[in-house]
């Protein structure tokens with residue numbers, strides 16, 4: 037199968053939004069064979085402190101082989117994924133903006149801004165929160181609109197690091213959407229609350245606008261100058277009404293958005309460089325108003341209970357996600373963590389992005405689906421189910437030992453058998 041990526045921008049962006057990957061994202065990279073590349077370019081931080089910026093120790097016994105946050109800039113992530121896609125033979129066409137689409141029983145036709153028409157079997161709209169694909173499908177995007185906006189940018193400052201750090205620490209006692217994190221060579225990533233909400237958030241703020249807001253909160257603009265880039269983001273939370281219409285699917289921010297910040301826990305990296313981590317959601321309590329502040333205090337107290345701490349960290353790292361695949365074994369619908377097998381480890385066997393039957397009985401068969409599903413007969417001391425059928429994303433689609441039962445599930449996930 038040939039895949040083609042259409043990207044409207046002619047060059048990769050310089051804007052660094054995400055600074056970190058949580059456990060589930062790291063697991064997915066591992067499942068696709070990219071772990072070493074990401075670990076080589078990222079820094080590992082403890083997961084404690086990533087829920088609403090509440091500083092707590094990392095909970096024990098997290099159900100993952102990757103109980104850390106991997107600090108890595110989104111621009112690096114995008115570069116590594118681009119390299120991987122290219123190695124797999126995926127074609128990436130830049131400067132191609134999708135403006136129209138139509139579909140029938142056999143495929144999808146898309147129209148580009150220059151009038152070009154392209155035909156494919158499927159289309160996946162990964163075109164961000166303002167997704168054109170989602171709008172063209174007429175899929176609603178209900179949720180909470182943006183109430184507050186934050187300005188963000190990378191720039192140089194004219195004050196010594198110690199003086200800047202003192203001011204930032206003081207302002208952050210009451211305003212967690214304020215921060216300045218050194219990125220080396222005198223460059224800082226600065227965030228500060230905007231005055232209102234921009235009509236068009238794709239229009240970046242000016243340096244003057246950002247400096248004016250710094251003065252409001254810090255009574256100084258740190259002599260900020262020479263911005264590398266400037267951006268703004270809101271705190272909307274929205275979920276697409278559905279992720280699929282016929283042969284067109286929605287993924288990523290096109291399907292769901294939520295506020296990225298709420299905390300910028302400052303951590304000192306080896307070599308004295310300080311980095312910030314951010315996490316999705318959980319920022320509702322990270323605002324200065326009295327109501328949310330008392331909720332935050334209460335949540336903080338509750339997090340002293342190890343089980344509560346673990347529960348919340350499992351949510352924020354997404355390792356606790358359980359899809360509704362119906363009644364059944366507790367593993368059903370959950371992603372399976374990486375487990376050691378007699379001959380290697382589970383995630384090493386998933387690099388091809390195919391389905392996988394992990395069969396500890398040696399009596400099962402995927403005949404008819406072998407072109408889509410790998411059959412691994414092996415045993416694991418960490419797994420107490422006879423066999424599990426995994427989707428390519430590692431979520432457990434079936435658990436059991438009965439071949440007829442398995443045959444009833446394979447078509448649901450992998451289509452009809454071929455002879």
Ligand SMILES: Cc1cc2nc3c(=O)[nH]c(=O)nc-3n(C[C@H](O)[C@H](O)[C@H](O)COP(=O)(O)OP(=O)(O)OC[C@H]3O[C@@H](n4cnc5c(N)ncnc54)[C@H](O)[C@@H]3O)c2cc1C
Nearest residue numbers: 043044053054055056133134163164168269288289296314
């Ligand atoms: C300040 C901030 C901090 C964040 N921090 C983190 C973090 O630490 N960890 C984390 O996991 N996430 C974080 N996020 C969220 C993360 O950045 C997004 O979830 C992620 O970028 C979504 O990726 P995406 O590919 O779905 O959409 P996008 O990154 O928005 O990419 C969409 C792409 O589609 C292209 N496009 C749009 N329309 C068209 C069209 N019509 N035709 C062709 N191409 C089109 C765009 O040019 C763009 O390249 C943060 C977000 C922000 C704003």
